[in-house]
């Protein structure tokens with residue numbers, strides 16, 4: 001694993017990247033709209049689901065207040081709960097795209113990842129819920145688009161990101177990616193809080209990858225993912241698995257096994273995903289599956305943290 | 308004995324011999340990068356793969372027989388662990404010799 005600087009990373013030709021962005025944006029426009037409208041309901045709740053507080057009138061009785069109410073000869077009459085008004089949320093979202101060569105060499109995972117990236121970036125731009133940044137990763141991690149950069153409203157902004165993905169990195173260091181993601185979000189949170197922000201800030205990382213990580217890293221990833229959770233950073237792993245559908249069932253990560261040799265020298269075979277350490281992951285065979293799957297997963301997660 | 312690095316390589320098994328063909332869902336496998344012909348042979352013969360007992364197999368990679376470990380093959384050819392290596396297996400024509408390590 002070598003350290004890559006801006007200058008020795010290979011770049012895609014600008015006009016080619018611009019063509020790609022235009023093509024992908026047109027192709028995925030409907031999906032972006034769909035994702036954007038589904039996310040609007042999840043990410044920007046206009047009504048709190050929780051009933052709380054003590055009021056003279058309200059939606060539901062607060063049972064705990066009934067006895068004091070009677071005991072006070074019906075004087076302490078703030079016995080009702082109301083829906084509280086939710087504080088305005090803001091988001092920082094990092095899209096982390098796998099730039100390793102397993103995404104490119106006789107695999108179309110890279111293409112699916114870039115299309116997915118364009119689709120999601122456009123949906124988030126339509127939503128305008130906060131900042132969107134892009135990280136590229138492989139043997140190293142690079143910032144392809146800063147959180148403080150513009151949203152993806154112009155083809156130029158998008159093309160400049162696509163230029164940086166050529167799938168030539170000779171490793172997939174997922175531990176380094178998660179480490180950098182946590183650090184990046186910590187810095188970004190500090191910067192935001194120095195500003196006006198008394199807002200409720202949520203940080204979300206979406207990893208777009210073929211899911212192929214060295215299995216020995218699975219164990220090393222667990223404490224990092226715990227740290228992310230403690231920092232209130234949500235990490236969603238989106239496995240680009242186009243082979244699952246198109247080229248017969250053989251190529252799918254769902255079917256992928258790994259062989260090890262036991263102490264007795266006998267081979268033991270396990271399902272690769274059984275030790276996969278990401279608690280929130282989804283497997284995408286087609287781009288069309290992504291809006292529904294991603295919205296579903298985020299809905300579940302928000303229900304858990306708000307519950 | 309050499310300490311295993313724990314590194315893995317993704318391989319795809321193919322063959323032209325129809326009687327020992329793997330089902331599609333078993334053709335892709337992550338194997339230890341240090342693996343050699345003998346280890347690959349044992350994996351193919353194992354119950355969860357072909358369940359063929361002890362047929363010695365040889366492996367063709369890019370047209371020539373694999374005579375080193377997979378990671379040596381990758382290094383020699385300037386390839387990384389990101390490479391999905393296609394291994395064509397054939398019944399070995401070489402008389403089996405005892406090999407201490409996989």
Ligand SMILES: [Mg+2]
Pocket residue numbers: 098100101102103171172212389
């Ligand atoms: Mg990779």
